[in-house]
Amino acid sequence: MYRPRVIPCLLLKDKGLVKTIKFKDPTYIGDPINAVKIFNDAKADELVFLDITATRENRITDVEVIRNIGEEAFMPFAVGGGINTLEHITQLISAGAEKVVINTATTNNPSLLTEASKIYGRQSIIASIDVKKKGGEFVVYTDGGSIRSTKSASATAKAAAEAGAGEILINSIDQDGTQEGYDIELIKLICNSVNIPVIAVGGAGDFVHFTDAVHNGGASAVAAGSLFVFIGRKRAVLINYPDSDELQEMFSNE
């Protein structure tokens, strides 16, 4: 039976791992390679690394960091942050990443998705969309959530799928780091807009939220940050991941 993927989404800043709340206040979590080792032992389905300051600093993630992650990761992993040319994608995939996550360029330059999918196949290209709810509308933000675009979330998702993205990573800025649950309305909207897999991220605080995003939102995969790196109300850093029985259990009544 097909099981939705459960994906730790890890944020990189200055070569360390951090976690944000509503895209702000990055808290240092630890060393990325150490985290990969722990998620390996826990047999995580996939990993996503997002470099949260790359776009603003006009760079991509240091390929040496990606190479080191690739040496350790025994599961597929994706890398995002600052990718706006084909050359960036080639560098990251050559360094060992299976997939790239394209955020700002998805909104501003979707033809990059077309070029990249022609060379690397659409399964290597994740279009990432950061969304804030403004006056009842789901509005897309780019540049790490700092610039408000004129585009709606559903139109951006549709355009990305048509351009050649293999998956959509839909992120609610409002829910990021809150651990209060996903924005199910947003997930549903995106799932109804496209026929490619949708990965939900932003707000997971409990395994019940994963079930909710899949059964009620229609997501093909769920991603989370805080839930996998913090434990307890005081947000003590402790990397954790459900075991295979728990994963089966979560989605079993589908």
Place this chain on the structure above:
Amino acid sequence: MLVIIDYGMGNLHSVLKAFKRLRVEAEVTADPAKIQAADKLILPGVGHFKRGMDNLRERNLIQTLNEEVLDKSKPILGICLGMQLFTKSSEEGNVAGLGWLDAETIEFSFPKEEKKFRIPHIGWNSLKLGTQTRLYNGISDSPSFYFVHSYYVRSNHTEDVAASTEYGLEFTSSIVKNNIFATQFHPEKSHDDGLKLLQNFVEHA
């Protein structure tokens, strides 16, 4: 020596890394002489079927592979696109494949309203094992492996089907036919069961 055939189709790091972990000596190369000297071959790959065939042709590998696999019965494992290239033809680019298996590569095609089975098929899915179990020694009865593909293989010979998988329809997820082994899924990304499968190929193929 095991050779992982490098024909410019996707990321071969993870395949090499898996063999490193198994402490099996492996080399990534497109050199026909090394392919001829190898004990066993791996044809991995992700991407477009037509580009895959074109790349094999440009590197003058088709004849070498036919000789090694068909004439000399050298064991080969095709992974993902590699498996599809073993078939007679693909709907992706409408071109002929290597034709080693009596099977076709077909596009997943569901009605637009179908939202449950999204394409690409990405993630963990289980196998229903057939009678050809050489790759599956020591692996549980209905194991799960990591898939990522938009096209699937349909075998015309049930006796070749080592495993099948359901995703909106039932497709051939693994084939074992004499010295030809194939998986649609990625054993190199499937944790312990994946490593076990690769080890089985090394030891029992």
